[in-house]
Amino acid sequence: MTSLPDFLRIDAVSRHVSLDGRNPAFYSDPNQVYSALHQHCPTFYWEEQRQWFFTGYEHVNALLRDRRFGRQILHVASREELGLPEPQAHLVNFDLAERHSLLEIEPPEHTRLRTLINRAFVSRHIERLRPEIADLAERLIDGFEKDGKTELLSSFADIIPVTMISRMIGIPDEMGPQLLKWSHAYVGMYMFKRSKEDEYAADRAAKEFADYVKTLISDRRRTPAEDLLSHMIHTERKSSDSGRGQHLTDDELVSTTIVLLNAGHEATVHQIGNSVRVILESGLTPAELFRDETATERTVEETLRICAPVHIFQRWALEDLEIDGVSLKRGDKVSLILAAANLDPRVFSDPLTFKPDRKEAQNLSFGAGIHFCIGAPLARLELNTVLPILFRRLPDLRLEAKPVVKDVYHFHGLERLDLVW
Template structure:
């Protein structure tokens, strides 16, 4: 093994890598590590995770669309056949809440669920929310503008995405703080090296979250409203309605995915822009410049770094053979930094025009909430800089120990 940093060792010949994802020097700024992997070992076996990962843009982009790989495996093979352990009893309610998650299903179930909710998330529908998003952002800035300082995540970034997705789904806005708490505990299940305490917190969150959603479903079944939940309850697809279990899983994944990554990305983007030294007035001079700036922040500091796939049939990727039941990880954030696709990849260049970033995935599991997240970012970030000229970082931002997500603990600003 060749030691690259105190937390990274690798053998380019065997393509084996040792990488401590809990080392603050890594998760605080993973990009230099991704650059080293691109240079020495772009497809690698991560010993601590016991599986293969790909970082190359072309390989990740292709894998996201490759139907030989999927988010689900038990629809084609049994646990016994694959040698998989039985579900953990202390995660019974978490597993139940995940059982019909859009993120975890393959066709035909995935197609049926996604068809029922996709219409609400297409760009032309989402665009109608622009005035609402701007009004909410302005109201929040009004509340702290006179103070001359703020902690941006708690006063701004946390509030906007959860409020907007709650409005869309049909959840009362006053539930926002509770939704955030459930979501933070819930997604703890997806961190590397999660602890039993993380699992217990996720189980409690899933139990409470599902019970709450079932109550709202009963209300909307009796008295439909003009919201996405009522639409999902009362709309048929080929003669079928969604079951309550399907509705619970779908609402939970929409509320979690509908804000968690966007909260991270607002903080990541504002920090990146302030540290770049570039002029915000120029970055946001018009809609096209704003869009390029937002996409470049998504490329260089993505909020979600890894997505896994199960191998559904024997396949070979970059010279590595996979058997049915194997897992492979795609490092989306590293693919966005592939020097073969993005010259000078670690440099923030909003004028780039090389390729689409993969921060929202691709293929049938492309993030359904991407149009909403993009609209929120394109509205609220320019507004923040326009309303608070002289905005600057007050204290060095702290990054959360939540890899494979990437977001800040706090972002203290003044002006």
């Protein structure tokens, strides 16, 4: 049994764990901690977070699908019953933007909203974007190939996902930099490092983001276009007129657009950087990893398994129940560590090793169940398209320096990725 790092304390009997999520030794290489947790107590109470966490593949996979858990709790109990605090005044804009988010709601509202937009994200429709994604990647590389070096996040990874999701929704390319600023501030609410200043920044971003989306909604009502926002507005009118109860309010349109923009690029930006780093550090030959479509898909899935961009999904217990010997009360919140489930040694052989030829379980990086990431087909297409192009165009690609991981846990991404060739 391997010894534990100094910053991690595990009591395997009580299944209590002490771990500072802000410690660079942890968030720089969380896989080592996940490995220790699998060894000692895959289900554990994280003392600093005051919550039960699950890392086992079977538990995480099952709990993501278990309808006794949900993303909401106030549809089955009041704040008073659960002892939850009232909403904070300085987060009123953020809370409004989140109120109808696909990530935060449960059926029947979730079913209604997801049905309205799901068609745009199914694989057969997303596949049509491959030439456009490839062209964008090629043009970006044209811009820095002659330099012999680049910081890949700002010159490549940041640009492709935000450009593609913006075009799908109907937002001009030139808004990309502003969307990135809003998104980075907005998702600061989900990070362990969150401070009061982060909360104020997220609320400001939510208001500015919402105000901008409202101008788009107004414009698309006057002049519909061939984009997802027009589709949502058109479906709203059509369904309302037919009396089917499929009406989308302005608040729902704003929340849906914001979550699609954030989820449609934030994780993929991290994953492009993570994937390039893992491939370059693996010592494997990129030309072989991307030799054909099948090899490319396996390589991409293995990078998603071993360095997922989003590590934790949370759920509320909607009733009293017991999971893996843990008694939970209605209103308890639990966390599922997707990235740790991807490293479960009972499911994946030699789990800390990058092995693109493995034929084992599907990784859980996009979640599972009704909240399975709606943008997964787009993210997978972007990764399967741009990574082979990058390594084909720059066959001598290598790391200029050891990349530094951002202090954004429970996301996992790099501060920058300096490359030379």
